[in-house]
Each structure stands twice: as structure tokens, then as C-alpha cells.
Amino acid sequence: MRVYAFDIGASSVKHAIVETNEAPHISSGFPSLRLPALTFQAVRESVFSALAKNFATPAADIAAVAISTKGSVDPTGRVLRAGLFRDYAGVDWAALISDRFPHVPKVLTVNDGRASTWAEYRRHGEHVASFAHFVVGTGVGGGIVLAHRLMPGAHGAAGGLGHIKVQPDSTVRCSCTRTGCVETLASAPAVVRRFHQLRLGAGADVGDGPGRHAGSGRAAAGEGTLGDEIIRGGEITLDDVVRAARDGDEPALRAFRDAGRWLGAAISDVMNVLDPDAITIGGGLLQAASVAAAGGAHESYLAAAERAARDLAVARIADRTVIAPAAYGNDGGLIGAALLASTGP
Numbered sequence: 449m450r451v452y453a454f455d456i457g458a459s460s461v462k463h464a465i466v467e468t469n470e471a472p473h474i475s476s477g478f479p480s481l482r483l484p485a486l487t488f489q490a491v492r493e494s495v496f497s498a499l500a501k502n503f504a505t506p507a508a509d510i511a512a513v514a515i516s517t518k519g520s521v522d523p524t525g526r527v528l529r530a531g532l533f534r535d536y537a538g539v540d541w542a543a544l545i546s547d548r549f550p551h552v553p554k555v556l557t558v559n560d561g562r563a564s565t566w567a568e569y570r571r572h573g574e575h576v577a578s579f580a581h582f583v584v585g586t587g588v589g590g591g592i593v594l595a596h597r598l599m600p601g602a603h604g605a606a607g608g609l610g611h612i613k614v615q616p617d618s619t620v621r622c623s624c625t626r627t628g629c630v631e632t633l634a635s636a637p638a639v640v641r642r643f644h645q646l647r648l649g650a651g652a653d654v655g656d657g658p659g660r661h662a663g664s665g666r667a668a669a670g671e672g673t674l675g676d677e678i679i680r681g682g683e684i685t686l687d688d689v690v691r692a693a694r695d696g697d698e699p700a701l702r703a704f705r706d707a708g709r710w711l712g713a714a715i716s717d718v719m720n721v722l723d724p725d726a727i728t729i730g731g732g733l734l735q736a737a738s739v740a741a742a743g744g745a746h747e748s749y750l751a752a753a754e755r756a757a758r759d760l761a762v763a764r765i766a767d768r769t770v771i772a773p774a775a776y777g778n779d780g781g782l783i784g785a786a787l788l789a790s791t792g793p
């Protein structure tokens with residue numbers, strides 16, 4: 449079955465035609481649409497213009513439109529809110545699209561973390577019944593599959609893995625408005641903040657990783673290194689930290705490791721609670737982290753996460769859960785949403 453899939457992210461809308469046979473894949477990918485503004489109007493214009501261009505008639509032989517989106521989505525497919533975008537609340541994509549494109553046979557909308565969870569779960573096959581997927585990027589999201597079912601939750605909010613509390617002393621405010629969430633310690637902004645902290649030699653604090661003690665975090669200052677240059681340059685981005693890590697800058701490498709360890713703490717909680725067959729980790733930060741760790745001489749974000757997870761989980765399950773990087777990389781949202789549109793969870 450061919451499904452026209454969208455993935456609405458923080459700065460762009462990805463779209464592609466996905467073939468949902470036994471080996472789901474993108475059969476036609478289109479260039480991502482950059483959003484001129486973080487508003488629902490900008491998102492809607494992107495989606496509509498893509499549909500008008502690539503799915504103009506029923507002859508396009510497409511069985512459904514699938515939308516993977518940031519924000520919380522209720523079980524009927526209505527987007528309740530997506531804080532990042534202005535006016536993106538109470539949105540019913542199915543109604544909007546069938547109004548404008550009456551020939552579109554079916555529209556399914558799902559949260560992006562849940563969509564990629566379903567893609568990764570399906571990739572593992574029938575022998576996996578219990579499963580969790582973490583998406584690490586600007587925030588931390590994900591989803592849970594139990595007894596082969598993607599869990600929606602009573603209020604459409606199951607799978608909020610980013611809000612697992614790992615550090616009660618943290619004062620950094622999460623996107624959920626609370627503190628102590630793994631999202632504040634294991635996401636891309638957390639890596640940048642940690643790098644900054646270590647580079648300025650501020651010493652260890654709550655960002656140090658689970659099970660460590662304050663006082664061990666003073667960074668070797670170094671002279672004339674890329675890390676110094678980056679710090680002097682003003683505002684730091686994740687790309688800067690990746691470059692510094694590739695250059696062997698210890699604070700940069702450590703910023704990734706520390707963030708990975710915090711992610712591992714959250715993974716261990718999921719292991720202890722669900723005893724899943726497998727847990728996968730994907731998202732933009734994971735890709736950046738693998739570039740940062742290129743060369744393999746240092747423990748990577750992913751390796752640090754896995755080690756912390758196995759160290760912290762109860763002994764009975766510590767070594768038995770499969771922990772693996774996501775198979776679909778950044779395409780999980782597109783493929784998972786298409787799979788859900790073609791078969792349902």
C-alpha cells in the first residue's frame with residue numbers, strides 16, 4: 449500500500465510516499481519544506497502545497513495520508529496542543545484535508561514519538577511483544593508497545609519518556625514546566641549547556657550524570673583548542689559541540705557522555721517498570737552524537753546510555769533487554785505513521 453506521509457518537526461515538514469509492504473520504505477522522498485514561522489498557518493500551508501503538488505488526483509494511487517506531528521494527539525487524531533507552534537491546538541487534520549482535498553481517502557494523525565516507536569517495533573518482528581523507543585533531539589519523546597499494542601494512554605499521553613524524573617535537585621525547567629525530567633539533562637540543549645558548564649570550569653553539578661558526586665567536573669582548560677575558540681565565539685550550538693568533540697575536546701566529549709548517562713537512568717526505569725524485550729534510541733541528537741564520537745576512541749553518548757541503563761536496572765533484567773540504535777534513523781516518523789494509516793496499531 450502507498451501512503452503519503454508527513455512528519456511535522458520543529459523547523460521543517462518532511463514528506464514522502466511510503467510503501468508499507470513487508471519491508472516498509474520510502475519509495476519517493478521529497479525535499480523537506482522549511483517553515484518560515486513557528487505557526488500552525490505555516491505548517492498548514494506546507495502540508496497543503498505538498499498535497500496540491502504531489503497528490504492532486506485520485507489517480508495518484510495513494511491509499512491514505514499519514515501525519516506524524518509534534519505535540520499531543522488524542523486517540524481520535526485531533527492535535528490537542530503543540531506548544532512550539534502558535535495556534536496549533538484543537539486541530540483536526542482529517543477534517544481540514546478532506547475539506548480541501550475531497551479525493552483523499554483517509555487521514556491518520558499521530559504524535560511523532562509514537563509514530564517512530566511503531567516503525568521501530570514493527571521492524572523487530574512478532575517475537576518482540578514489549579518494547580519502548582526513545583527519541584532524543586531538541587526534547588526527549590518516545591512511545592511504548594505492550595503486548596503488541598501501541599499504548600495511547602487514558603488521555604493520549606502515554607510514552608512521555610522525556611518526563612521521567614532522574615534528578616530531583618535539577619533546577620532546569622522542562623518543556624512540561626516541571627524540573628528533574630530526563631529531557632532537561634539528555635537532550636541537545638542539555639549537551640550544549642553541559643559543554644558550556646564544563647568549558648567554563650564551573651565544576652560538576654546536577655548535570656554530572658547519575659551516581660556521581662559533585663566536585664569532579666572541573667574541565668581541563670586547554671589552550672588555543674577548538675573548544676576555546678567556540679567558547680570565545682559567543683552563542684554555542686550543538687554543531688559546535690560536535691565539532692569540538694571530533695577535535696578531541698574532552699569537555700565536549702564528556703558533555704555527550706554525561707547526557708548519555710542521564711538517558712541511561714531513564715532507560716533503566718523503563719526496563720524496571722516494563723521488563724521489555726527491546727528498547728531503541730533514535731532522533732537527531734543520536735545522529736549528532738555518532739558524528740561526535742567518530743573514531744571510536746571515546747565512550748559515545750549511546751554507549752554511555754547503555755552502560756548506565758545496565759548498571760542501574762535491577763539485576764534480573766539488567767543484561768537481558770536489547771538496547772539498540774533506531775533502525776530507521778530520522779525516517780521513523782514517516783514510516784511509522786504510514787504503517788499506522790495502512791493497518792492500525
Ligand SMILES: [Zn+2]
Nearest residue numbers: 611622624629
Ligand atoms: Zn518534563
